[in-house]
Amino acid sequence: MLLDEPFSALDTGLREQTRAAVITALERSGTTTVLVTHDQEEALSFGDGVAVMMRGSLPQSGSPESVFGNPGTAEIAALMGSIVLLPAVRFGNEIDSALGRISVRHDRSAGAESVSAMVRPSQVSLSVDLTHGSALVTGVRYIGPTAVVSLRTLGDPPIALSLAIPALQAQSLAVGAVVGLKVDGGAVLYSASATIH
Known part of the structure; x- marks a missing residue:
């Protein structure tokens, strides 16, 4: 069965319910299904395998966990x-970066001397410890139970990033405050020439 953007016209709550019902029905029937979608969450949660299509080719395929956790290029990431x-600067199985020293989870740099490290915002947490990485709070925006905290690292060059955290944790944050940053789960390395189109 081919499903081409089947949930795109549904609101968020109904989309999740309908997607869960469709997955259950397909699993029970044993029907092989191809889902075409631009929604990353939908692609990663729907199937046993994910294939990334870019500019008419399939540069990577595999389990949702492997494609999300070990993307072949920064563009796929x-x-x-x-x-x-x-x-980043490589030191064996670790790198130094604006977010501090981070372990290397996967090395996709093909031995390049100059590297870039990729982490997901969900891997970064705020800390009172400023010795690893630190950043300036540039904004706090509340969205119901969560808050989006905008940060700019204090290293050179400064890196801008946004983290979603529980709203209660954000109440003590003020614009202009300096916070520590901690990265869990390691980084994926690419050649520093890696670009995102």
Whole structure:
């Protein structure tokens, strides 16, 4: 069965319910299905396999976990969800960056001397410890139970990033405050010449 953007006209709540019902029905029937979508969350949650199509080719396919967690290029990484791409200096199995020292989870740099490190915003958390990485709070925007905190790292060059955190945690943050940053789960390395179109 081919499903071409089947949930795009539904509001968020109904989309999630309908998607869950369709997945259950397809699993019960054993029907092989191809879902075409521009929604990363939908692609990653719907199937057993994901294939990324870019400019008429399929540069990467595999399990949702492998494509999201170990994207072949920075461009694929950005297509699969928000990323932070940082200039980095390699030290063995770790890198130094504006977010501090981070372990290397996957190395896609093909041995390049000059590298960029990719982490997902969901890997970054705020900390009171300023010794690893630190940033200036440039904005706080409340969205119901969460808040989006805009930050600019204090390193050179400064990197802008936004983190979604529980609204209660954001209440103590003020624009102009300096906070520590902690990265969990390691980075994926690419050649520093990697670009995102």
